[in-house]
Amino acid sequence: MSRASGEEAMERKVKVPDEWIVGGHRFSSRLLMGTGKFQDAETMVGAVMASGAQIVTVALRRVGRIPQEDDMLGPLQELGGITLMPNTSGARNASEAIRAARLGRELCGSPFVKVEIHPDPHHLMPDPIETFEAARVLAAEGFVVMPYMPADPVLAKRLEDVGCASLMPLGSAIGSGRGLATAGMLRFILRDARIPVIVDAGLRSPSEAAAALEMGCDAVLVNSAVAASGDPIAMAAAFAQAVVAGRNAHRAGLMPRGDGAAMATSPLTAFLSVEGQ
Amino acid sequence: MSAWLDPSTWLDGKGSTPADVERALGCDDPGPRELAALLSPAAHPFLESMAQRARALTRRRFGRTISMYAPLYLANYCTNGCAYCGFASDRVQPRRRLEPPEVEEELAMLKEMGFEEVLLLTGERTSHAGFDYLLESVSLAARQFHAVGVEAFPMTAREYALLAEAGCSGVTLYQETYDPRRYDLLHRWGPKKDYLDRLDAPARAMEAGMRTVGLGFLLGLSDPVFDAVCLLRHAGHLRRNHWKSGITLSFPRLRPQAGNFTSTFPVDEAWLARLVFAVRIVLPDVPLLLSTRERPEFRDGMAGLGISKMSAGSRTTVGGYGGAEPATEGQFQVGDKRSVPEICAMLRNRGLAPVFKNWDSVFRDAEAGGHG
Helix, strand or coil, rough: CCHHHHHHHHHHHHHHHCCCCEEEEEEEEEEEEEECCCCHHHHHHHHHHHCCCCCCEEEEHHHHCCCCCCHHHHHHHHHHHCCEEECCECCCCCHHHHHHHHEEEEEEECEEEEEEEECCCCCCCCHHHHHHHHHHHHHHHHCCEEECCCCCCCHHHHHHCCCCCCEEEECCEEEECCCCCHHHHHHHHHHHCCCCCCEEECCCCCHHHHHHHCCCCCCECCCCCHHCCCCHHHHHHHHHHHHHHHHHHHHHCCCCCCCCCCCCCCCCCCCCCCCCC | CCCCCCCCCCCCCCCCHHHHHHHHCCCCCCCCHHHHHCHHHHHHHHHHHHHHHHHHHHHHHCEEECCCCCCCCCECCCCCCCCCCCCCCCCCCCCCCHHHHHHHHHHHHHHHHCCEEEEEEECCCCCCCHHHHHHHHHHHHHHHHCEEEECCCCCHHHHHHHHHHHHCCCCEECEECCCCHHHHHCCCCCCCHHHHHHHHHHHHHHCCCCEEEEEEECCCCCCCHHHHHHHHHHHHHHHHCCCCCCEEECEEECCCCCCCCCCCCCCCCHHHHHHHHHHHHHHCCEEEEEECCCCCCHHHHHEECCEEEEEECCCCEEEECCCCCCCCCCCCCCCCCCHHHHEEEHHHCCEEEEECCCCCCCHHHHCCCCCC
């Protein structure tokens, strides 16, 4: 292949829009952002802008009925071009999450909801049983349901079957920065998923976000990794680059992993070539 | 002492070496043994590295935010004889309670100051300010505030369930000291003399579906290392048995107050700071509170350094938020008298966001109130 034709091929590839669709909505950015833990609204908005995120999640427990100084919704709504995804963080069971979701739809004017149910307030692991129940009810009510879930391939299929718009398995415990500790389970989920898979929680570095996209995840969601970093705005930009790199690598196709064994001098299949001679 | 609480295994008297402290700091899953090491004299030279660790862990879990709350003293009637308390029944001072319209006035003032979380306080259960009074006050507060806590007296599981149903999301109850002998000595009379009833109350609150239970001990009453290890054991016990409830920890330190009680176990700021760092290291995911008992410079320094939640603009007198001169004396002396905007400005200057609303009343009702 000549140099010129190689460039043409690259251009062709770029021209095909690399979009992903969730609940009938089209997005080009594969980085979703959380909005908690920032030192101020200005930094949060700066990080969201630097990330290029088109879907931004907001904890309902941080949203006031009347706009206040520490309100996160106001500055985000002013940004434009952003789909707000209220989350039910704080809910201990399905009925709390369902009520929070309905309130979130009213306050944010968005059909998206990140169902987040963690009854244990310490490690904040999602409750598979309550999450399933809330997802079932909310999907039937027409929400674009994005469940934050344990990286469980069977639960993934169950959530898909009740009408979730995406799956959001955790990479590792929320806020832990332990990266893709669930990689093995994520591969099972990815192999069989009919809907987008977004790694949510546990990522610490852009390289881990890139790895998730290389693996075939449709997107990642980060919050702590940006908000608790040394420079949140610069880190948001770094994640944006990593996600693009990871996605492009996935599209390009990684080379096969070598098993380290050299080609045997006497191949085991050598006998096959003698047939009919 | 109950086996699950007994700290003696971890305080075997042999003392910790610098190597023990280093092991504790390098440990993946620190527990009571590590806490004891971090509180030993051997850990003093590690203060700065403990502070660094505490800040990193706090930032990872809570980000660059500090949750804000305000106490509201409903009544200062008391039948207990706590030797160290300004509200003890033998202190001669005007006693009163806020009548419901006054409660509403004070709540409105706190709301005006920007608060969304309020902690309602009373003394021991009395005919003036008993359970029904508290329940009514919780209902009033829950109408306006997203998070309502109660710091009063030990209750039955049924009572805690009723509070939760009325909109109470948290109960705070300090054991004061976990040392049963010191406890008996300091609590001279009154229902509070019942050490075990008080020790068991947080579990009853959780059983009743309370979201959060605040624990702590009063620094200055007893050996603080003993109390700290007991506190960790108490927290661990509650977590194992009531996995759906959260725990918060506070570090109230005895200050000069109405009773002129002199502490036999004084704790200085450096030690208090080390305690907060050590607890943050062993409990990375638990909110740690610091009240306005402490002076401004100390509070400023500790914000985000383990501490994730603070009160501001607090009045510890009954009816303190109203314009009138307080008729009663406070439960303790306020060390940080700055206004809410001043505290917020300080936090912002330190790169921390004050968060007033970190909860939503939408999470009430569904299952809470003991129906779950």
